[in-house]
Amino acid sequence: MTRPDADADGSALPVPPSTGFAALVSHGDVRELRGPLLVAGGIEGVGWDEFATIDMDGGERRHGLVLEIDHDLATVQVLESTDGMSLGGIRIRFEGRPLHIPVGAGWLGRVCNGRGEPLDGGPPIAGTATLPVSGWPLNPVYREPPQEPVLTGISVVDGLTTLVRGQKLPIFSVPGLPHLTLATQIAAQATSGGRSFRVVFAAMGLTHADIAYVRDRLEERSAGGELVLLLNAADDPVIERILTPRIALTIAEHLAYAEDHDVLVIMSDMTSYAEAVREVSAARREIPARRGYPGYLYSDLATLYERCGRAKGHHGSVTIVPVVTMPAGDITHPVPDLTGYITEGQIVLAPGIAARGIYPPVDVLSSLSRLMRSGAGENRTREDHLDVAAQVLAAMARARQATELAELIGAGALSETDRSYIQYRTSVEKGLFNQGRDENRTLDDTLDRAWEALSALPENELTMVSTAFLKRYLPARDDRS
Structure with missing residues (x-):
């Protein structure tokens, strides 16, 4: 694996491969700029999901991923957006592999943006290895069933919808309810019975006020070297939101399966992520499905949620708690609906309960943890x-x-x-x-x-x-x- 280094703009993106014809060729045939997408022509030997570096006149450098190959045309999603670009004066270098990031304990205690670039004034992240952000599916044959509790210190969760090590348990909420407060409290307090525990918090589309709250609330855990913060603000390029949860999960997988930590990944808000997917789909002129979302939204969400679990031969685990806001409180909206099919239960927040001054406003009769029996009871929590x-x-x-x-x-x-x-x-x-x-x-x-x-x-x-x-x-x- 290639050791990562800092890019010209201070990012933690890896250096290009040292060999390979694709990395040496600079393409200048840019035919179209369409929203966050760039269409280049005369392309040969380039594959889907390949990472690209885009050099602009004036020395500015941006990055992209190949979304589609059609004969000699390559559609590239530009991570920093296409704002300020023009068809002339753009050169593209394809790196010959998907986007990789450095992984390792160097992420712990760091605060980065949604692309993994430091926001805390520290140096670019260095790691012991590099891994592709798309990850690899975990072979079901090597999966261990989730078991043993992850205790959050929140009574309604621990007592009635117990989170289990290796589980994916979403929080369904309505705009205006304290779902971010609940998710942040879980991130600050969660433990797994004395085992080595780490948290990766991936924020997507948050306001700057919410980001400041998250940073302040999690400062103690971050200072203790137990937390990774990836923060995508509402005014950051929307395309970055597609990358943020993938980077978070890649970091978490290495911490869990290579360094034997139990890792909790909080992803808030998956509705913002899905809207970014919808925007890219519209820019690609794909035929929309329900409410304008692409027909592959289910499989796209599954590529994220299914990256959790426990694996044979490894002591660590990845547990996922995604936050999903339901527009107008509609639980049949495509994002919560599809999330419910993939995940193992849900924690539902209700406006009526919040109106009575109860925090967290969990509707316990609409909430459940399907794996609670695997992680609670005698020899796990308490016999009763x-x-x-x-x-x-x-x-x-x-x-x-x-x-x-x-x-x-x-x-x-x-x-x-x-x-x-x-x-x-x-x-x-x-x-x-x-x-x-x-x-x-x-x-x-x-x-x-x-x-x-x-x-x-x-x-x-x-x-x-x-x-x-x-x-x-x-x-x-x-x-x-």
Whole structure:
């Protein structure tokens, strides 16, 4: 592998290969500039996804990736956009391989833009090897099933939708809700049971105020050498957003499978990423599918989400938490819809819960972790974890029915049992679900809070937990029947 070096503009992009005819030829037949795309003619021996360097008059240098080859025409997406370019005075050098980045521990503690260029005033990133950002699919034969929890310190996540090492668990939200705050809190607090743990945070399309918040909130973890920050701002070239999650996952894969860390990758916001894919698709004049997105959006998202997991012979793992904002709260929108097909559950944030002053505003009855049973319970979290989580959710479903009934006929007309469920809902939301934005709770604290909330119900209603667990964990109450 070629050792990377700094480019002329201070980027961490690798140097061209030292041999190979393609890297020596400079093409000047640029025929069209179309949005973020450049079309060059007279091209031979160039392949799809090949990395290119674009030299402009005046010495400026930009970079691109080959999107399409049609006979002697090559369509190149320009990472820094085509603004300021003209058809004359452009030369293109194709590097003979896909885009590679340096990988290794040198990324830890660094803050970079969406292309991996430093924003923290430090030198370009150096690594022990270079890897292609497109990555390689993990052979299913060598996959280990996800197991063991990743604890976030957030009760509603750890207790009811437990994140498992090697899982992909998205956060579905609505614009205006604190999904970025939740994602950042997870990045700041997450651990994996004493194992070596690292976080890669890939931000896409954020405002500068949001980027400043993320940097401030994660400063402690970054200073400890446990965090990589890749920040794509809303006013950065939109094409950069397509590259950002791929760079993040390439860094994470090396940290996990070569250096044996457990790595959590936070990607926010995947809707911004999908809109960038749609913009490039429109510039390529492709036939649109649902809501203008390209028909290959599903497979494109899968190339990202499926890069997580555990592999045989490796102690590390990659866990992914993508954030998906649902336009107008529509969970059938293509981005959350397709994400739901690929991933293993979802954490759903609801405006109605946020309006009651609860943080994080998780709708627990719409949320689930399909791999929770693989990472929770005896010898993993606590023996009563799965039973008490099932009881909390079952009681919440009954409490919601009782609340709706009270709105129709009045609370005075309800049975004593129904009134106890309404009391339970208030208790569980205040005591278990609601917590501070920088509050880090232990799992024992979370489960004890769940038992405390369940104590508002008659004991004969607690049918999801064993008698032994009731005697051991349920707080005493004098008027229990």
